[in-house]
Amino acid sequence: MYWADELASTVDGPQVVNDSKTPSGTVHVGSLRGPVILDVIARALRDRGVPTTLLYGVDDMDPMDAQALLTPDAVEREMGRPLSRVADQVGDCHASYARHHAQIFIDIFDGLGIRPDRYYWMSDIYPSGALDPFIRTALDRAEVVRDLYRRISRVERPAGWLPISVVCHTCGKVGTTLARDWDGATVAFECVPDYVTWASGCGTIGRIAPFGGAAKLPWNLEWAAQWSLFGVTIEPCGKDLATAGGSRDRSDALAREVFDREPPRNLAYEFLNIGGRKMSTSKGRGAAAHEIAEVLPPEQLRLLFLRPRPNQVIEFDPDGTDAVPRVFDEFDRLAGAAAGREVKGELPADADRIFRYALLDPSADVAAEASRYRPAFAHLALLAQIPGVDVAGRVTAEKGTELSVEERRILEERLAAVAGWLDSYAPERARIEIRRDALPAEAAALGEDQRAWLGALARAAEETPPASGDAWQALIFAVAEAAALPAGRAFGALYVAFLGRTNGPRAGWLLASLEADFVVDRLRAAAGWRDRPGGNDGAAGGRDTTEAVG
Numbered sequence: 001m002y003w004a005d006e007l008a009s010t011v012d013g014p015q016v017v018n019d020s021k022t023p024s025g026t027v028h029v030g031s032l033r034g035p036v037i038l039d040v041i042a043r044a045l046r047d048r049g050v051p052t053t054l055l056y057g058v059d060d061m062d063p064m065d066a067q068a069l070l071t072p073d074a075v076e077r078e079m080g081r082p083l084s085r086v087a088d089q090v091g092d093c094h095a096s097y098a099r100h101h102a103q104i105f106i107d108i109f110d111g112l113g114i115r116p117d118r119y120y121w122m123s124d125i126y127p128s129g130a131l132d133p134f135i136r137t138a139l140d141r142a143e144v145v146r147d148l149y150r151r152i153s154r155v156e157r158p159a160g161w162l163p164i165s166v167v168c169h170t171c172g173k174v175g176t177t178l179a180r181d182w183d184g185a186t187v188a189f190e191c192v193p194d195y196v197t198w199a200s201g202c203g204t205i206g207r208i209a210p211f212g213g214a215a216k217l218p219w220n221l222e223w224a225a226q227w228s229l230f231g232v233t234i235e236p237c238g239k240d241l242a243t244a245g246g247s248r249d250r251s252d253a254l255a256r257e258v259f260d261r262e263p264p265r266n267l268a269y270e271f272l273n274i275g276g277r278k279m280s281t282s283k284g285r286g287a288a289a290h291e292i293a294e295v296l297p298p299e300q301l302r303l304l305f306l307r308p309r310p311n312q313v314i315e316f317d318p319d320g321t322d323a324v325p326r327v328f329d330e331f332d333r334l335a336g337a338a339a340g341r342e343v344k345g346e347l348p349a350d351a352d353r354i355f356r357y358a359l360l361d362p363s364a365d366v367a368a369e370a371s372r373y374r375p376a377f378a379h380l381a382l383l384a385q386i387p388g389v390d391v392a393g394r395v396t397a398e399k400g401t402e403l404s405v406e407e408r409r410i411l412e413e414r415l416a417a418v419a420g421w422l423d424s425y426a427p428e429r430a431r432i433e434i435r436r437d438a439l440p441a442e443a444a445a446l447g448e449d450q451r452a453w454l455g456a457l458a459r460a461a462e463e464t465p466p467a468s469g470d471a472w473q474a475l476i477f478a479v480a481e482a483a484a485l486p487a488g489r490a491f492g493a494l495y496v497a498f499l500g501r502t503n504g505p506r507a508g509w510l511l512a513s514l515e516a517d518f519v520v521d522r523l524r525a526a527a528g529w530r531d532r533p534g535g536n537d538g539a540a541g542g543r544d545t546t547e548a549v550g
Contacts, residue, residue, distance in 0.1 A: 004044035020057035025071025030272035060098035063175030080173035080199030084123035113360035127213035134225035176201030242268035269310035328377035338370035440500030450493035455527030473508030
């Protein structure tokens with residue numbers, strides 16, 4: 001069974017699935033793993049007929065703190081203030097810094113087929129008074145809270161410390177205040193200048209009733225209070241929060257011993273690594289979720305997170321690699337398997353469920369979706385770079401019948417992704433400029449064995465014209481094997497003949513993107529270079545510096 005179906009088979013009664021995010025800066029693409037996992041859990045539960053509510057919250061009463069300092073869009077002068085009360089530094093009509101960054105992230109959800117039944121903002125929840133009973137309970141049981149921090153995480157709080165952060169009425173900061181002396185109605189507080197290293201308090205001293213938005217619970221207590229307030233039964237979290245003695249352990253214990261309720265079921269999930277490094281900020285190209293969403297369409301972006309199990313690390317580095325095309329290829333393989341077509345390579349045992357959960361519409365006709373014609377990403381990337389090519393016409397001809405409305409949408413979506421990939425992420429070998437006017441001068445360096453192979457490939461292609469990139473690829477390998485020519489020298493000769501360099505994109509798809517007559521003529525021209533005036537037979541071609549891209 002697929003992991004989400006396994007989980008769904010073990011629950012009883014109505015379920016509330018929840019997640020939340022602190023909008024402390026530009027949200028990186030790895031943060032989408034949680035929302036996608038939640039959506040799939042909700043779909044699996046509903047498939048089994050389990051009444052399910054999906055919630056997503058924004059923890060925007062958290063202070064702008066040291067974590068925000070890691071992001072290039074942090075507003076340092078606002079450190080310590082609630083994120084909901086920091087002005088939108090971009091000035092694009094959002095009510096706050098939090099609303100700006102959270103909304104950019106949330107706007108991706110609908111396009112990904114993630115549609116929570118309710119969004120909530122903690123800056124709305126606190127003023128409503130909904131958390132007042134939990135604030136009172138936490139203050140009444142402050143000694144229990146201090147003991148739990150000490151016992152679970154070995155964190156010592158100072159004598160008299162209270163689990164509440166007052167919003168200073170002088171400077172508006174919440175990350176710099178220390179509360180003491182709960183009398184059942186008010187707390188004494190001080191806005192301490194050096195309470196934290198990343199913000200400076202103003203020194204205000206006073207008493208205040210910590211209700212109705214005048215104060216907030218520490219994050220672990222707030223998390224546990226949310227579970228009770230919303231009746232949460234399932235809430236996955238990232239592995240960093242689920243370490244022994246970490247945030248999840250503290251909140252679980254607080255739920256049981258302070259708020260007298262069993263914590264929701266956890267499903268810890270691993271990170272998404274970019275270039276082998278965990279993503280934690282918006283540093284660098286390719287990190288921002290909204291930027292990746294412009295290159296990976298929704299179904300492929302869902303697949304990126306759904307193909308591995310939650311406890312497996314996802315390695316994804318779009319910059320200068322074939323990572324983006326590989327996601328498309330994997331989606332097309334799963335679609336082919338779901339449609340009953342034979343596909344290359346090993347498939348996961350639960351391939352049909354992965355494909356279904358990758359679709360945006362949970363009620364979609366899987367067979368109909370799987371049978372749609374989807375041109376390969378690499379092939380489109382080649383066609384898009386050849387001047388004068390009618391891409392839609394070429395794709396229609398390759399399919400053999402007119403594209404449906406949905407297939408035209410898929411083509412347009414993929415061409416947009418191709419443009420984004422070529423513009424921002426594609427490696428140099430994927431970028432092409434076909435030397436149409438004349439055989440590249442670099443062909444002078446081809447060896448006799450390479451020229452003979454190119455001639456043999458021209459003859460074979462003329463006798464049995466390959467109909468696709470895969471067919472070209474098979475023919476290239478077959479002719480090279482018959483000639484006992486190493487793959488590196490064979491592919492290198494092809495790239496030189498058409499691109500004037502020794503490497504390039506998948507050779508089969510490159511040739512399939514060009515007119516058949518042009519390909520054969522160019523192969524013959526390269527094979528006959530020694531007969532051209534002033535030509536060089538390339539006898540020095542024995543050194544293999546080519547890249548076997550096959």
